[in-house]
Amino acid sequence: MGDDELLRRTAELAADYLRSLPERPVKTGMDVAELRRELVGQLPQRGEDPRKVIEHLADVGGRAAVAMAGPRYFGFVIGGAQPAALAADWLTSTWDQNAGLYVAGPAASVVEEAVGQWLLDLFGLPLDCGFGLVTGCQMAHFTCLAAARTAVLERAGWDVISDGLFGAPEIAVVVGEEAHSTVLSALQYLGLGRRRIHLVDTDEQGRITLEALDAVLERIPEGQPLIVNLQAGNVNTGSFDPLRAALERVQRRDGAWVHVDGAFGLWATASPELRHLLDGVELADSWATDAHKWLNVPYDSGVAIVRDSDVHQRTMSPPHAAYLEYGQERDEVAWVPEFSRRARGFPAYAALRTLGRDGVADLVGRCCSLAARMAGQLAGADGVQILNDVVLNQVLVRFTPEDGSDPDEFTREVVHRVQEDGTLWLSGTTWHGMAAMRISVSNWSTTEADADRSVEAILRCAQ
Ligand SMILES: *Cc1c(COP(=O)(O)O)cnc(C)c1O
Numbered sequence: 001m002g003d004d005e006l007l008r009r010t011a012e013l014a015a016d017y018l019r020s021l022p023e024r025p026v027k028t029g030m031d032v033a034e035l036r037r038e039l040v041g042q043l044p045q046r047g048e049d050p051r052k053v054i055e056h057l058a059d060v061g062g063r064a065a066v067a068m069a070g071p072r073y074f075g076f077v078i079g080g081a082q083p084a085a086l087a088a089d090w091l092t093s094t095w096d097q098n099a100g101l102y103v104a105g106p107a108a109s110v111v112e113e114a115v116g117q118w119l120l121d122l123f124g125l126p127l128d129c130g131f132g133l134v135t136g137c138q139m140a141h142f143t144c145l146a147a148a149r150t151a152v153l154e155r156a157g158w159d160v161i162s163d164g165l166f167g168a169p170e171i172a173v174v175v176g177e178e179a180h181s182t183v184l185s186a187l188q189y190l191g192l193g194r195r196r197i198h199l200v201d202t203d204e205q206g207r208i209t210l211e212a213l214d215a216v217l218e219r220i221p222e223g224q225p226l227i228v229n230l231q232a233g234n235v236n237t238g239s240f241d242p243l244r245a246a247l248e249r250v251q252r253r254d255g256a257w258v259h260v261d262g263a264f265g266l267w268a269t270a271s272p273e274l275r276h277l278l279d280g281v282e283l284a285d286s287w288a289t290d291a292h293k294w295l296n297v298p299y300d301s302g303v304a305i306v307r308d309s310d311v312h313q314r315t316m317s318p319p320h321a322a323y324l325e326y327g328q329e330r331d332e333v334a335w336v337p338e339f340s341r342r343a344r345g346f347p348a349y350a351a352l353r354t355l356g357r358d359g360v361a362d363l364v365g366r367c368c369s370l371a372a373r374m375a376g377q378l379a380g381a382d383g384v385q386i387l388n389d390v391v392l393n394q395v396l397v398r399f400t401p402e403d404g405s406d407p408d409e410f411t412r413e414v415v416h417r418v419q420e421d422g423t424l425w426l427s428g429t430t431w432h433g434m435a436a437m438r439i440s441v442s443n444w445s446t447t448e449a450d451a452d453r454s455v456e457a458i459l460r461c462a463q
Pocket of ligand 1: 233
């Protein structure tokens with residue numbers, strides 16, 4: 001079988017899977033023992049027929065796949081893959097460009113320029129910010145916080161790019177106690193530590209309080225290099241830190257850097273109805289977000305944005321290697337912690353162009369309305385409590401059993417039953433010491449019927 005036929009067959013298998021998405025059970029169809037039996041074994045001595053390999057993969061991978069791209073997946077904060085983004089992703093692999101240098105993939109470089117400009121415009125951020133397309137928000141944090149480290153140390157007379165952290169002035173790092181774990185990972189990779197940070201207390205929705213921020217800032221000597229992380233979109237409640245007020249407080253201090261974790265929350269800037277939640281966000285120094293979440297681009301697609309593009313570029317540029325040809329064009333290696341890399345601008349480009357400004361606003365708004373609809377229906381049922389203010393696309397639900405037994409245990413049991421049931425998928429969490437069910441609505445294809453059918457299934461599982 002020639003390449004042509006193999007690819008046509010693969011497209012057919014992919015289309016079959018996509019067609020099955022709305023109705024297939026939203027859980028894996030295989031356990032780990034079966035998967036190992038099917039997939040693990042001796043490396044074959046002789047190569048096998050490509051068609052057989054692909055058909056076997058499509059069969060096993062497809063049966064095992066969790067219908068995460070489908071309309072009733074409400075776990076974590078995931079997002080599906082819009083058709084045009086998926087199609088562009090196929091082309092990305094087909095072209096197989098090394099999107100590290102302009103000369104290694106000219107269209108990839110220019111498409112990233114376009115995506116960068118569109119995103120800055122969409123988010124309402126200054127158009128001359130630096131930006132890089134990375135694997136996910138964790139690496140976006142890493143990129144932004146690395147630039148922050150360069151800048152705050154430079155202001156203290158220290159060149160971290162050349163001399164590293166040995167003997168450097170101490171940086172104070174301030175993080176809300178509800179910060180996402182990936183912020184702490186990024187700080188750890190950067191030599192800033194996970195534990196030595198100053199934690200800011202949060203309120204019942206997971207937002208830092210200004211009193212707590214003031215108290216923390218008071219303990220940090222004026223003039224000490226300072227990095228503050230704020231959150232736009234709490235992973236459990238969807239809540240936003242009081243961005244403008246917090247930014248104004250921090251920026252009263254000389255040389256401080258404010259980074260915003262907007263993994264999914266930053267997309268709310270695209271919606272005229274929701275934008276007020278992020279009032280002041282444009283005052284920050286750097287922002288991290290994900291296109292694989294709310295833009296519904298296939299994995300992997302994170303975005304790092306840095307106001308000071310010079311610091312951003314100096315921090316990420318590899319030292320010159322004689323064989324690299326840098327030009328006047330955009331060489332992506334200068335903006336990301338990668339060297340050889342996937343041309344991940346193409347799917348994001350296709351997603352943005354097919355949605356347009358209105359389409360992104362609509363996608364975000366629709367997910368939030370569906371979250372509110374589900375929360376409203378669930379709240380009307382006996383023994384069901386919504387734990388958060390549903391300001392975005394996240395809902396926290398708690399179940400109290402009629403027989404008076406432990407609500408924590410019962411809530412976990414309901415989550416487990418829902419996962420087994422397969423109508424939808426969601427996960428559990430602990431919120432302020434209480435077990436809770438998390439619903440995250442982040443998929444372009446979820447309809448009101450999907451939301452209603454999911455609420456029915458949840459309530460059935462809670463009986
Ligand atoms: C998902 C998420 C992250 C991490 O993003 P990845 O793309 O998984 O690295 C960080 N912060 C928040 C608030 C998130 O929701």
